[in-house]
Amino acid sequence: MAAVVAATRWWQLLLVLSAAGMGASGAHAGNAYTPQEIVGGIPDSEQLLPELLKKAGYVSKIVGKWHLGHRPQFHPLKHGFDEWFGSPNCHFGPYDNKARPNIPVYRDWEMVGRYYEEFPINLKTGEANLTQIYLQEALDFIKRQARHHPFFLYWAVDATHAPVYASKPFLGTSQRGRYGDAVREIDDSIGKILELLQDLHVADNTFVFFTSDNGAALISAPEQGGSNGPFLCGKQTTFEGGMREPALAWWPGHVTAGQVSHQLGSIMDLFTTSLALAGLTPPSDRAIDGLNLLPTLLQGRLMDRPIFYYRGDTLMASTLGQHKAHFWTWTNSWENFRQGIDFCPGQNVSGVTTHNLEDHTKLPLIFHLGRDPGERFPLSFASAEYQEALSRITSVVQQHQEALVPAQPQLNVCNWAVMNWAPPGCEKLGKCLTPPESIPKKCLWSH
């Protein structure tokens, strides 16, 4: 059994062993984020998918963005991966390498260059060859492994993350602007990966899953952000537009082509599902939130399950069946909003898309996502449907909260001295920079 897992950005998979694996930053209902000045990262106590897959003889590679900490102890090759080509942080920049270094690109243990330097991204035209490089890394890995070992490829491309980029043959080819060009290049690349699996005659033995880790970032719309269709708001919020994405599974001879499932999944499920595919079981010493999706994928079974929507360590909302209850509502602060940062452009649902953090824990706002996928029409508090939904959701939320184990916060301490000044390998390239004085401080992330 080999597994290729492709995602536009997919780090939750690596976090799934405990809902509290990475403690949030201090701000109430503030989003989790790992800038390059972050001191923390993925703790050793977490057992990541590639670590566990090793037991079944898998060779694992991550291509693309890691984003689980960039200091040496958080390096993906210290957490189960055998190979890495990609970056520890977002491709933001360019920076001046004085106040802030450009983000390094690694091959395995060492950096091989930096974004905007050896790996250029033209912010004006949107041109960058990164998706093509990531594609070659994927094809090369598959060719080397497919006939000898079971393999796990985590292909975490980020061309659709602002600043959005595409290579020259794709730029200007879509009606959807630069974002559409980037999607077309990713689509074309996935096609080449699937073609190779078929050419190597391992397609019927390889499970491929494609999804995104969040809804479209509407702050970057329309030129550098996607669309969330009928859903409310975008990335950074706990409305459906921030959290709900489609997914595609491909496994010729096993997953029936062209079928549509309404099973509600979570990226956490890929941990459990991948282990099941490899004939392994999840660790038994901790609560595991992911479901094994194989009954859905192979037999079309539908499983009811709750989903918990967090912002930092605040449980903002929860779904069960078709009902979603909001315990807290918040898009972003008035201060941010007045500066033009809008997570819900063109959308405004009174009492729902609030710019103050509103406490509904006593009387949650409840929507029926079947009738009202856009979260525009809260159920009447007086209705029997509301009362029944509330009672069912309250019960699963209690169960969930009782099972939570507090974790060591990883995202609350920042320090400019820990940024990517001198990653391993910098000396060979003559690209080591001198860090500033070490001053730990509370991380600031206003969302």
Add this chain to the structure above:
Amino acid sequence: MAAVVAATRWWQLLLVLSAAGMGASGAHAGNAYTPQEIVGGIPDSEQLLPELLKKAGYVSKIVGKWHLGHRPQFHPLKHGFDEWFGSPNCHFGPYDNKARPNIPVYRDWEMVGRYYEEFPINLKTGEANLTQIYLQEALDFIKRQARHHPFFLYWAVDATHAPVYASKPFLGTSQRGRYGDAVREIDDSIGKILELLQDLHVADNTFVFFTSDNGAALISAPEQGGSNGPFLCGKQTTFEGGMREPALAWWPGHVTAGQVSHQLGSIMDLFTTSLALAGLTPPSDRAIDGLNLLPTLLQGRLMDRPIFYYRGDTLMASTLGQHKAHFWTWTNSWENFRQGIDFCPGQNVSGVTTHNLEDHTKLPLIFHLGRDPGERFPLSFASAEYQEALSRITSVVQQHQEALVPAQPQLNVCNWAVMNWAPPGCEKLGKCLTPPESIPKKCLWSH
């Protein structure tokens, strides 16, 4: 060649010979509407599709709502149809038959009952057998005609129009509430129509087209209205949510199954396309706005064409290529809006979803519908893209306006005496009502 045309509500097809065929009501940018007190209707000077199809030996039937005038001279059998089962107006009600009569249901020339009387609709449960009755009428007509004559069936069902209804076997079967139940029943019925065409071995000889005449009516959402997905606002507006619908064409052996076309069509095109299928040409004595879509349907060709968005006789907006220019913006009045009538629930695009009728004719708002299908991000007036789009759109709007011929207004005079008090056939049923005194007045329709 036979033609089945199925639509949820589709009267524009019958209007297409002249863009000014039915003059609008007096209010500037007010929507056109034909309540049962309307004095006007479809003029004899208009040549309707079934009238023209007669020349090629077609027998034509309308099943469902007509809505082009209910007085004797406007009867569908006076305008080319050979059979009718359905109603002249919406299935609103129940009325008291004193201030306002219930809407009659006709079989051919005579009424056979009224809504909420012989044809019950349970407003509380949503139960009505109307779609089943309309289905049987369609199947019966096809069986009688298919082997003897070419036929044209205009199947204008309205279960998805508020008050939304479904028959008992479909009620409560969808996750989408009553609206979803109605859609499922229509879908099931279309399936039975297609099945019959195959059983009769006329499928490869029958062109079937399915679409809607407007976007979802969000004033009735979520329980009794659809969703416009990513599009802005709903029915009654000239934003994409009010005007843009998908369509399905079915013609085994001719239209390739499963293909998707991005051709921009208009219901007016079905007039021209249907004539072409029947080997006929449109009248040459007037301007015809519809395109022949056969090159798109049969060979996948894409044709660029402008679309003009009217509200009454006000040209509100126009698209050309991917660009849409708004010359006027208006959702509804503050007065209506404050009463809770909202055509854009949960949506609010500053300067775009206005409650005053805003004049942008000097400097239109322009959107790129490829990058921004939700009309949320107007192009900058200073951009080269804006200037170029404006110049191209201005030119086609001028051409369009020069070709317009003013028509006799049909929708501006109302009179309670002309309502459906005593339709033909009422005496046989003992269902004739006495009309009030004839007092012509200006029609009121606040949208």
